Amino acid sequence: MTTLNTEISETTEEELDRCLQAAADAAESWGDLAPKERAAALETVADALDDETSALVEQAAAETGLSEGRLTGEVKRTTVQLRMFADLLRDGSYLRIVIDRQDPDFVLGARPDLRRWLTPTGPVVVYAASNFPFAFSVAGGDTASALAAGCPVVLKTHPGHPETSRRTVEIVRSALTRAGAPEGTFAAIAGRQAGIRALQDPRITAGAFTGSVSGGRALFDIAAARPNPIPFFGELGSINPAVVTSEADHEREEDVAAGFVGSFTLGAGQFCTKPGVLLLPGGSELPKQIAELAGEVSAARMLTAKIADGYRERIAEVSELPGVEVITTGTEHAADGDVPAFTPTVLHAGSVANLLEHRAALLEETFGPAAVIAEYESEGDLHRALSAVEGSLTVTLQTSGEPGPAEQDRLANLVALAGKRAGRVIFNQWPTGVAVTPAQQHGGPYPATTAVSHTSVGTAAIDRFLRPVSYQNCPEALLPAALRDANPLGLPRTVNEAGEAPGTSPKHD
Amino acid sequence: MTTLNTEISETTEEELDRCLQAAADAAESWGDLAPKERAAALETVADALDDETSALVEQAAAETGLSEGRLTGEVKRTTVQLRMFADLLRDGSYLRIVIDRQDPDFVLGARPDLRRWLTPTGPVVVYAASNFPFAFSVAGGDTASALAAGCPVVLKTHPGHPETSRRTVEIVRSALTRAGAPEGTFAAIAGRQAGIRALQDPRITAGAFTGSVSGGRALFDIAAARPNPIPFFGELGSINPAVVTSEADHEREEDVAAGFVGSFTLGAGQFCTKPGVLLLPGGSELPKQIAELAGEVSAARMLTAKIADGYRERIAEVSELPGVEVITTGTEHAADGDVPAFTPTVLHAGSVANLLEHRAALLEETFGPAAVIAEYESEGDLHRALSAVEGSLTVTLQTSGEPGPAEQDRLANLVALAGKRAGRVIFNQWPTGVAVTPAQQHGGPYPATTAVSHTSVGTAAIDRFLRPVSYQNCPEALLPAALRDANPLGLPRTVNEAGEAPGTSPKHD
Incomplete structure (x- = not known):
């Protein structure tokens, strides 16, 4: 017998503050994990969701009216997404590491040693959608890509499937804990006001949303009006x-x-x-x-x-x-x-x-x-x-x-x-049934999305939650492991030697 | 004898409309040029600026009070930037081409052939800065990266060096024309109101700016408040x-x-x-x-x-x-x-x-x-x-x-x-003297920049003016040349064969 809990309680201000502080506290340790370690944690989450597919599908069918066949496929898509981001992390080229070696004879004068990579932006608030109770909800593509990037996620649940959300949250949190992720890596909130306050909070560095034009635009405006504006990746409406x-x-x-x-x-x-x-x-x-x-x-x-x-x-x-x-x-x-x-x-x-x-x-x-x-x-x-x-x-x-x-x-x-x-x-095909693959582009000019240069489906979705940092003339011992000469993490990197024309294609060195 | 023209005329609404329409008209042909052809055009501009260095430096020294040595170096930096983007275009990996071949046995069901690349966003308005009359002005890094991406540029001149701007605009326009670029690829406007109206115009797809926090934030707010918001890449203020x-x-x-x-x-x-x-x-x-x-x-x-x-x-x-x-x-x-x-x-x-x-x-x-x-x-x-x-x-x-x-x-x-x-x-070095190289990161959390995931110096600056488009199940003859099986442009591409774990590292195929 499935419980239908439509009376979800709103997250209080105190609860929200605890979530946000926990996310901020987790940001450094989750973000600093080697990509392979985060990959393993994502796979633990995928395994746990796969194991609970039947119960999750039964609950979601009761709450959404969607068929069990469709929902079973959607759980599969959700866990395949998580595993695909795990593969991406193991590949490592998503970090876009570029090393320019010191060059005393550079055309504009001596060039210092510079090493650039992408780092997580910090805690992200993700707004779950109504129409995909798994693939665009609690453990959906936005959550998977933000966690993969190294960003803690504060997940605003959708009131359309509250009990499905609650169970998925439990599974994700417990799997992340088993995998050794810091407390605060993932938490859920509920209620419209909590969703707005989270986006306004200085500890949040980005928002991701799938939903209506009116709702998405309101949130975009809130993100843009902050004292320090943050990117808001909204997928709003499309006539296709x-x-x-x-x-x-x-x-x-x-x-x-x-x-x-x-x-x-x-x-x-x-x-x-x-x-x-x-x-x-x-x-x-x-x-x-x-x-x-x-x-x-x-x-x-x-x-x-x-x-x-x-x-x-x-x-x-x-x-x-x-x-x-x-x-x-x-x-x-x-x-x-x-x-x-x-x-x-x-x-x-x-x-x-x-x-x-x-x-x-x-x-x-x-x-x-x-x-x-x-x-x-x-x-x-x-x-x-x-x-x-x-x-x-x-x-x-x-x-x-x-x-x-x-x-x-x-x-x-x-x-x-x-x-x-x-x-x-x-x-000669039709737009529904979006393939989850590296070459997918799920985005478009406004109002399709609020950030035309990004996608919310496919592995390129990770780019939304990354920002570059360069280290100039940094002693080897103080460099992040990924950027050290010895390349101890075995990551693909572009290395521009002194005197070489600058390139951008990464290669394993 | 150097002329000091501090009475620059404001661009009228009619003139602005002509500029914007010309930019919109040029967007497709400039954007559709093969990267190598745009590279040649950028080099023509660089050559022309190099040839006119003495006259430009003399003019800028009179208008800004900066030393001839500093200004000569800055012209060099400006032309090196243009040549570096030309090299980037010839390399081609900036297009991030990914091809997922059709896979009937994909884990989530048959996967269609999908081919993704980055395309120019369209016309860009660039706001010149006061403190770099060349490297962050008319033909500076924002202009070079937008033109390289394939975006026409409408350049808002800075009133601090009007005659230097006017001469540089002439050199850039004449070089682009010689190189076969369409009319409308580059134009300049002047005056505060014209700068604001350009950013509000539906034909403009992005803004780029270097200047004060107050000025930059005002423009960011205008870009975000449009009926269709566009990205605004502002580099505002930094305490370093x-x-x-x-x-x-x-x-x-x-x-x-x-x-x-x-x-x-x-x-x-x-x-x-x-x-x-x-x-x-x-x-x-x-x-x-x-x-x-x-x-x-x-x-x-x-x-x-x-x-x-x-x-x-x-x-x-x-x-x-x-x-x-x-x-x-x-x-x-x-x-x-x-x-x-x-x-x-x-x-x-x-x-x-x-x-x-x-x-x-x-x-x-x-x-x-x-x-x-x-x-x-x-x-x-x-x-x-x-x-x-x-x-x-x-x-x-x-x-x-x-x-x-x-x-x-x-x-x-x-x-x-x-x-x-x-x-x-x-x-153990100092932040002034920003190396123009692929691993440079000139950006940071707000208010350093309004878009923390991007840089305005170095070759990665091109990313700001690109957006992904995927082609699904497209007949070979209708694909952009860059995405065809035969790879006629010889570009580096990631190709994910059926049954392969998806990768992201581009390679020449």
């Missing part, structure tokens, strides 16, 4: 436009229709990578096919009553817009407790001109199982539509299986524009 | 504390006194790396030696009348503080035009306790030839003093020539603390 070429419309119609409906309804449309707008060639049969397929999708429970309320309002608003036709009418159903379920809604905005006429409403993210389609008549239409979309996590291009020269010519401009609007450009 | 161990006090007294006075008076103390506070062991003879040496330093002209006014006020303020003794009394002298010269001032704050009592005044940067010294009685004193210093560009440690075990033990904690407070930790 998708374009279907006329070739794809002719050759891959069924595939495109099925892929689109599958992607925008996945997880009840509650993914930041949901394709929210589909741009089709004028006269396509796709709207009919999409409407039919979407009409066959079962009702899916929303994550929280608040999200359901917001979704209902948004659908009512956009359905009433001039020139917008509801081609699949979603219906609301009772589900678990007070959180309803919905079948998908598809809105046909007509022409690109009409889409742009109502861009403020139609090109804003709708969190839930709804999508907008519109028809373009020219390359110019496509460019206008994509240019009107705000910064996005992804742009998807549906083309023929093997684009020929004519289609390639038309696509080239589109690919270039897509790279300006988003952090990931996808061909 | 220096510590003398008792061993250094005994063994290297003369060396330390001479080095300190030379460093804090260099360039009339108008360097962001000026050591502003020196912490000495109680009872040291150094105050006497420092006072004498500082008393022998000639008057040096300030950069502008406004800086001189601010300096005069600061000295009056701190000289009156309880427990502060003026051990070298600076004097003011008439110099060129209406900008005065000053001899150095040394303030002895007494104990660390008194220094901390008046920390708001004594631990704030004074821009000019003044420094504060204080005496510590214990390790605890040192820790309290360094902890009270706000984020700094540097911390300097003066130790014995070869620290023995006892001194090392005491230094270890200090080195760790220094790495938390600053981006560069210096041993």
Whole structure:
């Protein structure tokens, strides 16, 4: 029998202060551990979560309405992420060590010995998301990357899955303790006020967040308004436009229709990578096919009553817009407790001109199982539509299986524009289902993220919590072990000898 | 005969709009050039500046009062910086290309082909500094790194050296045109309002600044308050504390006194790396030696009348503080035009306790030839003093020539603390004279900089103007050349094959 504890207690000011002080106290010892030692601690956490998968999944299913299959996969993703950061730490090149040897004949005059590496920024506050109770929550990607970097984490739990959070916190804390991590390396807080106060606290050096544009922007503003501003890595909202070429419309119609409906309804449309707008060639049969397929999708429970309320309002608003036709009418159903379920809604905005006429409403993210389609008549239409979309996590291009020269010519401009609007450009696949790999980029211009140069998925996410320190003319014995001549930790390093042209490619020396 | 044009005209709204539109129009073609082609353009600029060194130096000397020797070295530094970024572009590893090959058996399910690299963010506004009329001005490090990244630059000139700026702008623009760069790759604007409007403009994607805390913070706040916030890389103010161990006090007294006075008076103390506070062991003879040496330093002209006014006020303020003794009394002298010269001032704050009592005044940067010294009685004193210093560009440690075990033990904690407070930790040298090399870190916690993870000197400065884009399942013909299987540009890349543990070290493939 699973306990549903929706009455989570808010963290008091005294409790918050203890958490923050413990994090500050832990920063040096956790950050100073050799990367391999932190790697082992992350693996201990991953093992402990793997061991408790069944209990965690059962709890999360009760709290979120998500399927056990989906949740089991999500725990796996969470532990794979932790192990991937462990691999990254063992590899060591994330430290970007560069050693410039002393050079009396340097072109600008004698150059001192300088050794640069990346060090942890210090305690980080991470805000858990509602829609991934594991992979973007307590032990999710933000936590994993911050801990990997050497930063203690103060985790603001999401009220949408409080008991799942509580159990995950216990597992993570107990695993870290077993692994020898200092007390204070990881702690959880609850409540809106505690989340705000943590971000304002001088002991916190960065924030990481996945959630809504309004919530994320409010926190970004708080971080920027501090007496000493700190970076706030928010992943806010994204419309994820998708374009279907006329070739794809002719050759891959069924595939495109099925892929689109599958992607925008996945997880009840509650993914930041949901394709929210589909741009089709004028006269396509796709709207009919999409409407039919979407009409066959079962009702899916929303994550929280608040999200359901917001979704209902948004659908009512956009359905009433001039020139917008509801081609699949979603219906609301009772589900678990007070959180309803919905079948998908598809809105046909007509022409690109009409889409742009109502861009403020139609090109804003709708969190839930709804999508907008519109028809373009020219390359110019496509460019206008994509240019009107705000910064996005992804742009998807549906083309023929093997684009020929004519289609390639038309696509080239589109690919270039897509790279300006988003952090990931996808061909003949769909944006949901983000691969957790080194080459992943989960970020994009605002409002997709508040820090366009970073990613919150994939191993490059560690860069957010690192800052460079250089040592000039430092005696060997006082250098961090990683920077000593003997390279006792066996890390990859770039070494620029006197007289050499400076390079930047690390190598094992 | 050198013309002094201090009546620079403000850029009108129409002129600004033309500059910004030209920059936006140039962004794609400049950014899409192969790195080697941008490298050649940077070298053309460097050559042109080298050719005009004498005329530029003569002009700058008249406008800033800086010596011809210093200015000649600064032009050299400026052109070496441009050439160093050209080398970085030819090396290509700054693009951080990672290719994850498709892997049907990936642990989290089939992984698509994903290829990630760094792309230019788009047009950047750069604010020139007063104190480096070349190296941090029109063609300085911010401009060089942004252009290298592939970002057009809109340069806000500094009113302290308008004619030097105008000539440098002409040389840079004409060289870029000769090198085939698109019109709009580089343009200059003047005036406070134009500088603010540029930062607010949606076509601008980042700001870079070197200057005062008040000016830099105001611009940071503007960048953060935009509907779509953009990063603002400000290098604001830094106290650069220096510590003398008792061993250094005994063994290297003369060396330390001479080095300190030379460093804090260099360039009339108008360097962001000026050591502003020196912490000495109680009872040291150094105050006497420092006072004498500082008393022998000639008057040096300030950069502008406004800086001189601010300096005069600061000295009056701190000289009156309880427990502060003026051990070298600076004097003011008439110099060129209406900008005065000053001899150095040394303030002895007494104990660390008194220094901390008046920390708001004594631990704030004074821009000019003044420094504060204080005496510590214990390790605890040192820790309290360094902890009270706000984020700094540097911390300097003066130790014995070869620290023995006892001194090392005491230094270890200090080195760790220094790495938390600053981006560069210096041993037995002084912070002024920043080496331009790959391992340099010119940055630090706020207010030293507004973006602690970045540097504004050295080749890593390019990272500020880059953002990642990933291509998923992209047909070979539509990939950017840098990411194609054949690697036609011959760039270093990390390639993760199916089934391999993911790595991050780039290699030439």
